[in-house]
Amino acid sequence: MSIPSPASSKGKSKLKEPENLLILASSPHLHTTTSTQSIMWQVVLALSPAATMAIYYFRWPAVVIILTSVIAAVLTEAVINRLKGETLTITDGSAVITGLLLALTLPPTFSIGGTILGAVVAIGIGKQLFGGLGYNIFNPALLGRAFLQASFPIGMTTWSTPATLAGSAVDGVSTATPLGLYKFEHALTGYADLFVGNVGGSLGETSALAILIGGLYLLIRRFADWRIPVSYLGGVVIIGGIFWAFAPNQFPDPVFHLLSGGLILGAFFMATDMVTSPITHLATWIYGIGMALILVIIRLFGGLPEGVMYSILLMNAVTPLLNRYTRPKIFGEVQS
Amino acid sequence: MNTATFSRGVHPHEYKELTSHKPIEKLPAPESVFIPLQQHIGKPCEPLVAKGDTVTTGQKIGDAEGLVTAPVHASISGVVKSIGHFPHPLGGRVEMIHIQNGSTGASSDSEILLDRPSDWEKASPEELIRVVREAGIVGMGGAGFPAHVKLNPPPDKPIDAFILNGCECEPYLTADHRMMVENTDEILLGMAIICKILGKCKGYIGIEKNKSDAIQRMQERVEALHYEFAVVPLEVKYPQGAEKMLVQSVLKRKVPAGGLPLDVGVVVHNVGTTLAIHDAIINGKPVTQRVVTVTGDGLRDPKNILAPVGAPFQDLLTYCGETMSETKQVFMGGPMMGLAQYDLSVPLVKTTSGIVSLHQEPVGAIRQMPCIQCGNCVSACPMNLIPTRLARYTQNQRYTELVDWGVFNCIECGSCAFVCPSSIPLVQWIRVGKNKARQGQKSAS
Known part of the structure; x- marks a missing residue:
């Protein structure tokens, strides 16, 4: 606590280490308490209702697929961390999300080997090849699923009846998804069954209710941009509704579009993936409506019954461009 | 309303x-004060007193010619102990006038x-x-x-x-x-x-x-x-x-x-x-x-x-x-x-x-993580900039884009870095970027 003079602060002070060094950092010196890690684990929490419903409907096969996928994803991340010689990133929760999301897009009868392969591709190629968290272009879980869809076209489209429908958890009682039923047999499924998930489909896409609970949590905590589900779902209702209005016998109504397939899961948990969705507000609206357009075109005119996966992946690819060309007007900037 | x-x-x-x-x-009068000759934006002052001079509270002890400058005054009465370079709260060492409190006399109440x-x-x-x-x-x-x-x-x-x-x-x-x-x-x-x-x-x-x-x-x-x-x-x-x-x-x-x-x-x-x-x-x-x-x-x-x-x-x-x-x-x-x-x-x-x-x-330095493009900085920026993009342009030394994306509009309020869940020092990157872009503009002209 002595008053410094030019002499004393030059030579002598080097000899003795001060008792208490002060930390120097660039402002701001205050930070929000929300960390990336906590966001990731809360997304896992938000996915738990959907995972719980998957287990309720499909019993042990669901447990096996979910655990396999999550473990395989985390192990792949750990192995690649090692190979790259970097610190382990498995505790940040992002690999768990990828594993969990991938599992929820798989049919309950899917093989364990196939699940592992999907998780390895999702983390290895979908995420780590691009440089890890924050650098990937495509949603890793959907990239893994796209790989499986191309590699196991039959396994990926063999759907079993929920245990609650068949009366027991019998494997191999195959059924079609509501979208498949509609596309290939032109049969509609009841809205109530669609909403609670009492229908055939992949693990997580069956119960709209469970997904909505988790999805709303994400929106309330602002871990997902509300513009994405609003523009995506709203776009599907409007675009699907236009087709239905012109030819109600040929095309399904907008409510069926909304509740069937993986749309709600995709709209709340995959399209909203922070890394692969746009950051400017205008780009976010374009992104959502673009996904809606692609989805409706695939569902109505494509060879596949479902288009959620490709609609999101295609718009993921456009995201960097959208960000680039939607620079917001800077405060006070004169429109030229 | x-x-x-x-x-x-x-x-x-x-x-x-x-x-x-x-x-x-009111703070009790300190034993010594160090009056920096620069406490303002603009031209630094020249000292108007010399070592050993007696000064009175309110006496002008530094001033400069020119429009953008401001004089400095003695804040206590006493003796000029030295004039030299001492640490300044804005960084570095700045010329200051060291005045020792002359509390011996009863002149402490006098003021110019x-x-x-x-x-x-x-x-x-x-x-x-x-x-x-x-x-x-x-x-x-x-x-x-x-x-x-x-x-x-x-x-x-x-x-x-x-x-x-x-x-x-x-x-x-x-x-x-x-x-x-x-x-x-x-x-x-x-x-x-x-x-x-x-x-x-x-x-x-x-x-x-x-x-x-x-x-x-x-x-x-x-x-x-x-x-x-x-x-x-x-x-x-x-x-x-x-x-x-x-x-x-x-x-x-x-x-x-x-x-x-x-x-x-x-x-x-x-x-x-x-x-x-x-x-x-x-x-x-x-x-x-x-x-x-x-x-x-x-x-x-x-x-x-x-x-x-x-x-x-x-x-x-x-x-x-x-x-x-x-x-x-x-x-x-x-x-x-x-x-x-x-x-x-x-x-x-x-x-x-x-x-x-x-x-x-x-917390900042401890838990820094990669940008996950959450867009929180975009929602926080009062100037409507894209802080994460400005930080990346700086990191990649792309200063032309940095200026195009409005880096000079940044007021460095710190809102972006405050909300960043990955604790990226966005303001620091932006400051570096501004400096580099300015240097580039200077050398180009």
Whole structure:
């Protein structure tokens, strides 16, 4: 606590280490308490209702697929961390999300080997090849699923009846998804069954209710941009509704579009993936409506019954461009 | 009625309860003061005294030629011990005049006053501006821009509004708040003087709603003294006190990008500056002291202190019960824009609105993670920039794009880095980027 003079602060002070060094950092010196890690684990929490419903409907096969996928994803991340010689990133929760999301897009009868392969591709190629968290272009879980869809076209489209429908958890009682039923047999499924998930489909896409609970949590905590589900779902209702209005016998109504397939899961948990969705507000609206357009075109005119996966992946690819060309007007900037 | 505000921004915890109720205390005269010859934006002063000279409080001891500069004055009476380079709170070493308190004589009460017109209402604006300049008044909120320059806008920029900036949106700081409660009449008179200097203009008082006692007191006194000023309560949001945001909130006018408030006919002055203008014109006192909030999570007795310019930080901290045993960080100013200090012998300067001492470990450096493109920084930026993109352009040394994406519009308020869940030092990257881009522009031209 002595008053410094030019002499004393030059030579002598080097000899003795001060008792208490002060930390120097660039402002701001205050930070929000929300960390990336906590966001990731809360997304896992938000996915738990959907995972719980998957287990309720499909019993042990669901447990096996979910655990396999999550473990395989985390192990792949750990192995690649090692190979790259970097610190382990498995505790940040992002690999768990990828594993969990991938599992929820798989049919309950899917093989364990196939699940592992999907998780390895999702983390290895979908995420780590691009440089890890924050650098990937495509949603890793959907990239893994796209790989499986191309590699196991039959396994990926063999759907079993929920245990609650068949009366027991019998494997191999195959059924079609509501979208498949509609596309290939032109049969509609009841809205109530669609909403609670009492229908055939992949693990997580069956119960709209469970997904909505988790999805709303994400929106309330602002871990997902509300513009994405609003523009995506709203776009599907409007675009699907236009087709239905012109030819109600040929095309399904907008409510069926909304509740069937993986749309709600995709709209709340995959399209909203922070890394692969746009950051400017205008780009976010374009992104959502673009996904809606692609989805409706695939569902109505494509060879596949479902288009959620490709609609999101295609718009993921456009995201960097959208960000680039939607620079917001800077405060006070004169429109030229 | 909707509370006036601007778009985006953030809500950091305020921590103002530590000192907001504590009346301003006067610091006992320190043994020594170090008066930096540069405490403002512009040309540094030349010393007007020499080692061994006796100086009196209020005596001008440094000045410079030129428009953008401000003289400095002795803040205590005593003897010039030395003139040399000492650590400055804004970094580096700056030439300072070291005055040792001459408490031996009874002359401590004597004070040199400014030469000023006896009746300010009859004085010309030029005369009043001259007094403001001689008083060494600078933007006391932290910017340090000489006040007499701001009060003398170019003739092609007509001014029709003056805003008193009573936002004090930085967490922890309560100095302006206390001044508004305790020196209400003086501040209002200061406003009247400013409005007279600027010519025909209406006065507005912008105060964040968390200072309800200040709002109420201002409203009462404006009515009682028959001023035509409008008290405008503002939403509690950071950075409400940034000039461009304040002009938007109070008057719904947008300062053009790259422009100043005077481009939309507005002059803004901080509470401390306005009070200093009052003190100079009415009492003939130059800036030799200021109110500063000395606070933090580890101080035994955080306070609002009226302290002489040049008093060492450590004297102020010690006065507030700082033992330095657990201190991790000390900043000048608030935690959002303040400057971290490494040497507590630095003196209080005219722009020191607060000294914050924190015992908690800073979180930023510990948990930095990659950008996950969450867009929180975009939703927070009051200037509507894309901070994460600016940081990446800097990292990749793409300075042309950096300028295209508006890096020079950044006001460095820190909102982006505050909300970043990955704790990326966005403001630091932007500052680096601005420097590099400026260097590039210089070498290109």
